Amino acid sequence: MKFVIKHEIRGRLHVHLIQKRMTFEEADTLQYYLSTNKYITSVKVYQRTCDVAVTYVGGRAEIIKAFQRFAYSKVDVPDVFIQNSGRELNQEYWDKLVNKVVLRCGSKLFLPYPVRAVAATIKSVRYIWEGIKCLAHGKIEVPVLDGTAIGVSIFRGDFDTAGSVMFLLGIGEILEEWTHKKSVGDLARSMSLNIGKVWLVSDGQEVLVPAENIQAGDKVVVHMGNVIPFDGIVSSGEAMVNQASLTGESLPVRKAEQASVYAGTVVEEGGLTIQVKQVNGSSKFEKIVTMIEESEKLKSSLESKAEHLADRLVPYTLGGTALTYLFTRNVTKALSVLMVDFSCALKLAMPISVLSAIREASVYDITVKGGKYLEAMAEADTIVFDKTGTLTKAQPTVVDVVSFNGKTPDELLRIAACLEEHFPHSMAKAVVDAARKKNLVHEEMHSKVQYIVAHGISTTINDKKAVIGSYHFVFEDEKCIIPAGMEQRFEELPSEYSHLYLAIEGVLEAVICIEDPLREEAAAVVNSLKCAGISKVVMMTGDSERTASAIAKRVGVDEYYSEVLPEDKASFIEKEKKAGRKVVMIGDGINDSPALSAADVGIAISDGAELAREIADVTVGADNLYEIVTLKAISNGLMKRIHKNYRTIVGFNSGLIVLGVAGVLAPTTSAMLHNTSTLLISLKSMENVLS
Template sequence: MKFQIRHEIRGRMRIHVIQSRMSFAQADTLQYYLEQCESVISAKIQNRTEDVTICYEGSKDAILEVLKAFSYEKTDVPDTYIKNSGREMNQHYWDQLVEQTFWHFGNKLFLPFSVRAVITTVKSVKYIWKGLQTLFQGKIEVPVLDATAIGVSIIRGDFATAGSVMYLLGIGETLEEWTHKKSVGDLARSMSLNISKVWMMCDGQEILVSADNVQSGDEVRIHMGNVIPFDGTVTDGEAMVNQASLTGESVPVRKVPDGVVYAGTVVEEGEITIRVREVNGSSKYEKIMAMIEESEKLKSSLEGKAEHLADKLVPYTFLGTGLVWLFTRNVTKAVSVLMVDFSCALKLAMPLSVLSAIREASTYNITVKGGKYLEAMAEADTIVFDKTGTLTKAQPTVAKIVSFNDQSEDELLRIAACLEEHFPHSMAKAVVREAVNRNLVHEELHSKVEYIVAHGISSKIGEKHIVIGSYHFVFEDENATIPEGKKEIFEQLPEQYSHLYMAIDGVLVAVICIEDPLRPEAVEVIAKLKKLGISKVVMMTGDSDRVASAIAKKVGVDEYHSEVLPEDKASFVEAEKNAGRKVIMVGDGINDSPALSAADVGIAISDGAEIAREIADVTVGADDLHELVTLKKISNGLMERIHRNYRLIVGINTSLIVLGVAGAFPPTTSALLHNTSTLLISLKSMNNLLDEKEEVTEENVAEAFA
C-alpha cells in the first residue's frame, strides 16, 4: 500500500492512503488488517478523506513495515465483519443530518417566501396525516399534537414556525433512529458467536478443529453446556436445547435425531451430533438483530413510564391551549401553549439516554442485553459472586498431582485431560493446560463422556469405568474407595488447594491439586461496589468450607456459603428477592446458570461457559472485575441522567408556557426554544456518562441552552 505520513508523535501516526477513492469495504478491510496486528493499539479510518490514524506500541519502523505489507486483495476478511461493521450505516445517517440541515437553511436563504410556503405545506402533509391516523384510532397522543401545531401554524400563515418544527422533529427522529440502530448493532455484534474450535466427527472419533474448517455436510459433536455453532440437523444423541436467545422460550426444547437446531442456541442437558447445514455466521447476527428489535428488554421501566407519560400529557396540552384562548381570546397566546409540550422531550431524551448507556458499556467490553438491566443494576443492593473463575483467577493452575496407584503423574494427568477437555469449566481447563505444558499428547481412547452438573465426569476406557470430579461425586455418589495403605497420604493432602478426585473401577487413583489464586483486583472491586451502593456481598461455591472460608476472609465478603449445588445458588437468590432486595449474580460456569436466570441482573464473566454467557443479562468480555465497577457507575449515572432530564424538561417547558401566556414570547419563539431545548437535552443524553468530568446541574445545563 502506498501512503504519506501527514502527522506523527510518539506512539501515534496519521497517514493518507494514496488512492482515488476508498470504499466502505476497503476501509473495513484495512481496519480488520490493522486490528489483527499486535503492535496496533487502535486504528481510526476516514474513508472519505482516505486518512488513517493509528495508535501503536513499539517502533515506528515496525508499523511502517506493517502498512507497506498491506494489500486489499491479499487480506482475508470474514464476510460477517464487513457486513456487520456499521460503517456504511453511520455514514448514511450523518449524510442525512447534513442534508436536512442544508435544505432547511438553504431554503430560507435562497428561496422566495411563496416557494418556501409551498414546500412547507407539502412537507406538512406527512405529519398531519400521521396525526389523523392516530386520531382515527381513538388516541390523542404525540403525533396528534405535532400535527395540530404544524397545521395551525400553516393556517395562520406562519410557515417559518411550521418549517422549524418539522426540521427539529426530523432531526430528532434521525438522531433517535441512528442511535437506536447503532446501539442495537453494537449489542448484536457483541452477542454474536465467537467460536473458534469445534469437535468434528471423523471416523467415529471427535477431532478438535478450527470452526473455519467446517463445511456444510460435516458432522459436529456438541457437549452439554456448549453453544451450537451452526444451523443443522441432529444425526445422533439427545439433548435439551435452550433456544431463549432466538425464540424467547424459557423452557428447553428436546432435540432428537432428525430435529433441527440453530446456531447460538445452547445444549443444557445431554449431547448431540449435528450435520452442518449452514456455516455462515451472519445468520446468527441477523437473528439476534431481529430479536433485539422486537424485544422489550431494551426498555427500562423508567423509559416506558416516560413514553406513557408523554402520551398522557397530550390531552392536557390541548386543554391548556383551549383554556388560554377561552380566558384571553388571544390566538397567539393559545398557540404559544400548543407549540410547547413535555411529550417530545420525554419520548426522545429517555430512549436516547438508555441506548447511549448500552453503547457506552459496549466500549468497555460489557454487553448489556437491555435497558431494564441497567436500571436494575443501579437499584441493586446485593451482589452474589461465584468463587471459581469469578473472585478467583479465570485460569486456575495444577499445583500438584498425588498418585494413589503405580501410574506416573504424567499418565494420570493424560487420562484426566482426555476427559476434561470436552467441558468448559475453569478447573477442567486447568487440567488440560497442564497437560499441554507437559507436552502430553493423548488419543481419544475413552467412550462417551457424561457430564454431571456441579459433580464431575463419568466415562469408560476400554472396560474400565472412570470418574473424575468432586469428593461428593467420587466417594458418595460413585462409592469409590481409597486404596489399602494409602489412607495416610489421603489425609495429608494439602489443604490450601482445591482437590479434583479421579477413580478407576471404584478405586481412587489420583488427586489433582488445583491452585485457584484470588484475583488481585477482587478486594478493591468489592470495596468500590460498596461505595457505589451495594450493601451486601455474598460468595457461593461448591468448594469445601476450608477453601471457601480462606477466600472469604481475604476478599472481605459479608457472608459466604460453601459446598452448594446449582439449585442452592438459585434458591438463595430467590430468597433474597423475596426479602425485598435487588440481586446481582456474577458467575462463569454451567452450574451458575440457574442463579443467573433467577437474579434481577445475571452477569457472566469473560471466558466462562457458553451457556452462562447466553443466559446472562450482562456479559463482561474483559478478564477484569473492575468492569463491574464500570457497569455500576454507568448504571448509576444513567438513572441520575434520567431524573435530571425529567427535572430539566418540566422546568424549561413550564417556563416557556408561562412566558408564552404572559405574551413575552410569540409562538415562533416558543416553538424554537422548545424544540431547541429538546434537541440539546437529547444530544446531551447521548454523551458518555463516564466522560463527564464535572457534576452537571440543572442550572449550568439551562445556561448552555440560553
C-alpha cells in the same frame, strides 16, 4: 502501499493514502489489518478522505513498515467483521443529517417565500395525516399534537413556524433512528458467536478443529453446556436446547433425530451430533439484531414510564391550549401552549440515554442485553459472587498429580484431560492446559461422557466405569474407595489446593491438585462496590469450608457459604428477593446458571461456560473484575441522567408555556426554543455517562 505522512507527533501518525477513493470494504480491511498490529493501540480510518490516524507504542519504523507492506488483496478479513462493521450505517445517517441541514439553510437563503410556503404545506400533509390516523384509532398521542401544531400554523399562514417545527422533528427522527440502530448493532456484534473450535466427527472419532474449517454437510458434536455453532439437523443424540436467545421461550425444547437446531442456541442437557446446514457467520448476527429490536428487554421501566407519560400529557397540552384561548381569546397565546409539549423530549431523550449507556458499556467489554438490567444494577443492594473463576483467577493451574494406583502422574493426567476437555469449566481447563503443556496427546479412549452439574464426569474407559470430580461426587455419590494402604497418603494431600478426584471401577486412581489463586483486584473490587452503594456482598462456592473461609477473609465479603449446590445458590437469591432486596449474581460455570436466571441481574464472565453467558443478562470480560464496578458506575450515571432529563424537560417547557401565555414569547419563538431544547437534551443524552 503508497502514502504520505500529513502530520506526526510522538506516538501518533496521520497518514494520507495515495488512492482516488476508498470503499467501505477497503476501509474495514485496513482497519482490521492495522488493529491486529501489536505496536498499534488505536486506529481510525477516514474512508471519505483516504486518511488514517494511528496511535502506537514502540518503534516508529515498525509502523511505517506495516503501511508499506499493506495490500488489500493480501489481508484475510473475517466476513463477519466487514458485514457488521457499522461503517456504512454511520455514513448513511451522517449524510442524511448533513443533507437535511443543507437543504434547510439553502431553502431559507435562496428560495422565495411563496415557494417555501408551498413546500411547507406539502410536507405538513404527512404530519397531519399521522395525527388523523392516531385519532381514528381512538388515541390522543404525540402525532396528534405534532399534526395540530403544524396544521394550525399552516392554517394561520405561519409557514416559517410550521417549517421550523417539521425541520427539528425531522432532525430528531434521524438522530433517534441513527442512535438506535448503531446501539443495536454494537450490542448485537458483542453478542454474536465467538466460537473458535468445534468437535468434528471424522472417521468415527471426535476431532477438535477450527470452526472456520467446517463445511455444509459436516457433522459436529455439541456437548452439554455448549452453544450450537451452526444451523443444522440432528443426526443422533437427544438433548434439551435453550432457544431463549432466538425465540424468547423460557423453557428448553427437546431435540432428537431429524429435528432442526439453530446457531446460538444452547444444549442444557444431553448431547447432539448435528449435520451442518449453514455456516454463514452473519446469520446469528442478523437473528440477534431482530431479537433485540423486537424484545421488550431493551426497555427499562423508566423508559417505558417516559413513553406512557409522554402520551398521557398530550390531552393536557391540548386542553391547556383550549383553556388559554377560552380565557384570553388570543390565538397567539393559545398557539404558544400548543407549540410546547413535554412528550417530544421525553420520548426522544429517554431511549437515547439507555441505548447510549448500553453502547458505552460495550466499550469496556461489557455486554448488556437490555436497558432494564442497567436500571436493576443501579438499584441493586446485594451482590453474590461465585468463587471459582470469578473471585479467583479464570485460569487455575495444576500443581501436582498424586498417583494412587502405581501409574505415572503424566499417564493419569492424560486420562483426566481426555475426559475433561469436553466440558467448559475453569477446573477442566486447568487439567487440559496442563496436559497440553506436557504434550500429552491422546486418542479418545472413552465412551460417551456424562456431565453431572456441580459434581463431575462419568464415562467408561475400556469397559470400566470412570468418574472424575469433587469429593462429594466421587466418594459420597459414587461410593468410591481409597486403595488399601493408601489412606495416609490421602490424609497428607496438601490442604491449600483444590482437589479433583479420578476413580476407575470404584477405586481412587489419582488426585489432581489445582491452585486457584485469588485475583489481585478482588478485594479492591468488593470495597469499590460497597462505596458505590452495595450494602451486602456474598460469596458462594462448592469448595470446602476451609478454602471458602480463607478466600472470604482475604476478599472482605459480608457473608460466605461453602459446599453449596446450584439449587442452593438459586434458593438464596430467591430468599433475598423475597426480603425486598435487589440481587446481582456473578458466575462463570454451568452450575451458576440457575442462580444467574433467578437474580435481578445475572452477570457471566466472558470465558466461562457458554450456557452461563447465554442465560446471563450481562457479560463482562475475564481480564478484570473492575468491569463490574464500571457497570455499576454506568448504571448509576444513567439513572442520574434520566432523572435530570425529567427535571430539565418539565422545568424548561413549563417555563416556555408560562412565558407564552403571558405574551412574552411568540409561538414561533416557543416552538424554536422547545424543539431546540429537545434536540440539545437528546444530543447530551448521547454522550458517555462516564465522560
